[in-house]
Amino acid sequence: MNKVRKAIEEKGSEVLNVYFTAGHPTVDKIVDIMQSLQENGVDLIELGLPYSDPLADGLAIQKSSEIALKNGLNLNILFEILKQSKNDLATPVIMMGYYNQMLQYGDEKFLDKAAAAGVSGFIIPDLPMNQYESQYLDKFKERDLSMSFLISPMTEGDRIRQADRLSDGFVYMVSQSSITGKTGEISDQQIQYFNRVKDMELESPRLIGFGIHDHNSFKTASAYADGAIVGSAFIRTLENGFSKEKVSSFIQSIRG
Amino acid sequence: MKYRNPDEQGFYGEFGGAYIPEMLYANVENLRRVYQDILDDPTFLKQYHDLLRDYVGRPSPLYYAKNLSTKYNTNIYLKREDLNHTGAHKINNTIGQILIAQRLGKKRIIAETGAGQHGVATATVCALMGLDCVVYMGAVDIERQAPNVARMKMMGATVVPAESGSKTLKDATNEAIRDWINNAEDTHYIIGSAIGPHPYPDMVTKLQAVVSEEIAKQIFEKTGKDYPDYVVACVGGGSNAAGAFYYFLEDERVKLILAEAAGKGIDSGHSAATSILGKKGVIHGCMTLLMQDEFGQIEEPYSLSAGLDYPGIGPMHAHLITTKRAKVYAATDDEAMQAVYELSKIEGIIPALETAHALAIIPRIGAKPDDNVVISLSGRGDKDLTTFMNYIPN
Ligand SMILES: Cc1ncc(COP(=O)(O)O)c(C=O)c1O
Numbered sequence: 130m131n132k133v134r135k136a137i138e139e140k141g142s143e144v145l146n147v148y149f150t151a152g153h154p155t156v157d158k159i160v161d162i163m164q165s166l167q168e169n170g171v172d173l174i175e176l177g178l179p180y181s182d183p184l185a186d187g188l189a190i191q192k193s194s195e196i197a198l199k200n201g202l203n204l205n206i207l208f209e210i211l212k213q214s215k216n217d218l219a220t221p222v223i224m225m226g227y228y229n230q231m232l233q234y235g236d237e238k239f240l241d242k243a244a245a246a247g248v249s250g251f252i253i254p255d256l257p258m259n260q261y262e263s264q265y266l267d268k269f270k271e272r273d274l275s276m277s278f279l280i281s282p283m284t285e286g287d288r289i290r291q292a293d294r295l296s297d298g299f300v301y302m303v304s305q306s307s308i309t310g311k312t313g314e315i316s317d318q319q320i321q322y323f324n325r326v327k328d329m330e331l332e333s334p335r336l337i338g339f340g341i342h343d344h345n346s347f348k349t350a351s352a353y354a355d356g357a358i359v360g361s362a363f364i365r366t367l368e369n370g371f372s373k374e375k376v377s378s379f380i381q382s383i384r385g
Numbered sequence: 386m387k388y389r390n391p392d393e394q395g396f397y398g399e400f401g402g403a404y405i406p407e408m409l410y411a412n413v414e415n416l417r418r419v420y421q422d423i424l425d426d427p428t429f430l431k432q433y434h435d436l437l438r439d440y441v442g443r444p445s446p447l448y449y450a451k452n453l454s455t456k457y458n459t460n461i462y463l464k465r466e467d468l469n470h471t472g473a474h475k476i477n478n479t480i481g482q483i484l485i486a487q488r489l490g491k492k493r494i495i496a497e498t499g500a501g502q503h504g505v506a507t508a509t510v511c512a513l514m515g516l517d518c519v520v521y522m523g524a525v526d527i528e529r530q531a532p533n534v535a536r537m538k539m540m541g542a543t544v545v546p547a548e549s550g551s552k553t554l555k556d557a558t559n560e561a562i563r564d565w566i567n568n569a570e571d572t573h574y575i576i577g578s579a580i581g582p583h584p585y586p587d588m589v590t591k592l593q594a595v596v597s598e599e600i601a602k603q604i605f606e607k608t609g610k611d612y613p614d615y616v617v618a619c620v621g622g623g624s625n626a627a628g629a630f631y632y633f634l635e636d637e638r639v640k641l642i643l644a645e646a647a648g649k650g651i652d653s654g655h656s657a658a659t660s661i662l663g664k665k666g667v668i669h670g671c672m673t674l675l676m677q678d679e680f681g682q683i684e685e686p687y688s689l690s691a692g693l694d695y696p697g698i699g700p701m702h703a704h705l706i707t708t709k710r711a712k713v714y715a716a717t718d719d720e721a722m723q724a725v726y727e728l729s730k731i732e733g734i735i736p737a738l739e740t741a742h743a744l745a746i747i748p749r750i751g752a753k754p755d756d757n758v759v760i761s762l763s764g765r766g767d768k769d770l771t772t773f774m775n776y777i778p779n
Contacts, residue, residue, distance in 0.1 A: 181550065181682040182668070184562050185406040191549060203680050228404055229667040233681030254406040255667065283411035283569060306408055306569045 131275040132221040132249040133298040136172055137334045137355055144356025145347070145383065146173035146336055147363055148225065150190060151207050152197025153179070158371040159207070160214045165376035167220040170384075175252070175358065178204070178226030185254050187310025189361035193368075204234055208242040215247030223277070223298065225252040236265070240272050250275030250298045258291055266295070277301050277336075282322045286329070293331040302326060302337045302354060310361035311340040315349045323353035344385040359383055388634040388701070388710055395583020395671075398708065400700035403582035405670045408566045412574075413670075415489070417584045423485050424591055436480050437595060440513070441470045443477075445596075447603035447759070452731040459752040462607070463734070463762040464600055464629060473737065473764030474593060474625045475506035479575055481592035483510040486573035493517040493572040497561040499526055499554035499621065500692030500739060501533025502764055503577030508542035518542040521560040523553035526691045533768050551685035554621070554695045558669050578622025579699035582670030586627075586699050593628025600759055601632050608757050615752055617642040618761035619742040620713075621657075621692045623699030625763035630711070640712070641705065642750050644742040646688035647715035657686035657694045658715040660706045668697040674706070689718040689772065690738040692764075716745035722776050725766060737764035738772060 130138075137144050147166050151159055159176075166174050179197035183190055211222070224243060231239045231253065243251075251274060256265075258278055269276055275298035280289050283306060292300055305311070305319055326335065337350035338358030350357035366379045388397070395401045395417075403413055423429050437443040445465045454461045466474035479496075486494060494516050498504030504520040511518035520537055524546040527534050537544050547556040558580075565574045579586045579593075597616070605611045616633055618626035620643045633639035648656040656662060663674035666681060675697040676684040688694040698706075705711035716724070724744035729735045736744065740763045752758045766773065 182555070182559055184559060184669075185408065185566065187563075195549075198682065227667070227681075229677070229681040229683075231681075232666055233664070233677060233679060255404045255670070257402070257404065260402075279407040281408045281410075284407060285411070288410070303408060307567045308408075308563050 148175040148360030150193035152202030153193035211246035397704035467765035491573035594631035596628035597632035646693035655687035735766035
């Protein structure tokens, strides 16, 4: 079993996956941020690869990506940083990036370097499931890299089953039809969707992301799934710079 | 049919497909399931062609440009899309898509625009059909195409500036896609060029195909030959080229020529010559040629013309270029400007700055005295007057 699935199963419930954009606020704090997340008991770390055109992302992630790219972060630098620090990090790291980033880097080289850098899995929101299955699934398995596919409230049943079958990390439930970074309360309609998917009794664990930004939304999401993913809210916390205290008080505010 | 139709997954050779986040899947898939049936439906076709005739003013003339022909020692015909209602080819597509949106039961329309021609064409059909309209436009383009912004607003559209990246067409497209993710249920996204995830490139191409259908008839009436030797079109995303080429794609007697924007020069670092500077990759949901760095970060293109500074190109065009069915030339800002002034002076037609790129390459395509060359005169230059007046010739 890959590290991502194992971490989720061992935790059992209220799994907390925290996203941040690699290189924001600065490149030299990537490792510090990851270690602080680990020290504060975060279960999974989702490392965003900053992209010039992040289609599915709201302002917080767009801005952080722009800053990270201005800071000079690229995949060569990131893989090197991760490789050097991997022995100090037990928490599984998942990379989230757009397909074009993997494609241009050279897909095999990308996966080799990620595996060598201790990365445990990927989320690539614009890689079609069919193409993943025919072209990449074996390559991921050979390197013990997990994949997690997204579903949304508009995803139909048979497609949810396909995402379940192909996700050996977790099924990433996008909480609502929206881009990242919303801060509203979770609605009844969303809860109906959470329940509908829960009742399908999927093989894979489910984590709910997009719009999970505080203790309430984390608790609610965790009640209907195995845990939740926090991204934009954490990025906003780091906007004026990293400190260990900020990370620990943020994680406490989420976990409660 | 090697070139005309994509396969079931939307691929033209190695280009096309649908690389989209899951939040868009249901909408795009729904469109994919129904678009071909709608395009073939007699009721749709009647509504579409009636509106093209009575509202847009089609067929647009094919005009023998005598003075230009004399100057370049060949026979040049201008396909007058500039005479369409709203002043460009863009409205052929928006008329079709608004009818499709109505059938899908959508209440709200969004669009991206560069030069503002597609934005205006979208605002127009929304006013006509009484649908809400939001147009995303790069903040830089809002500045340089002010008359079109005013027109959109007069017709009741909301124009939202895109402030990210280079604040031009690519960024407006990103914002429109984000809007669509946020409003998936009630909104239809009218993409303005032959780009985006399948089925958009094919759908837009088929809605623009009326242009070449008319050219085929008109060239026969005028020359007694049922095909032109050349069809030349400028290319941003590729919709006017797709329309002008469509009926000739499988006819190898017809040479297909694309004019890209070289900006300040192909190697100047300020260019939008996508097929020359681009590599295969994914932009706005499709696999195509695009300008990007070694890490797949999309580069910010430059052209003086707001409708050609797109870092990608339609997947059909990428296929036509890489298989050598179409040939590409690039024209600089200066060359395009000279072409604007030339056509204005010798034919009394002020073309759009985008269109002028197609005119600028005429001397280079190798047309002989007996050849018939059709140029897609994709739009008129009214929107560009400030740019023309501020231009200082080099
Ligand atoms: C007059 C005119 N021609 C050409 C274009 C380029 O678009 P496309 O390549 O889709 O024809 C535009 C775009 O705004 C335009 O306004």
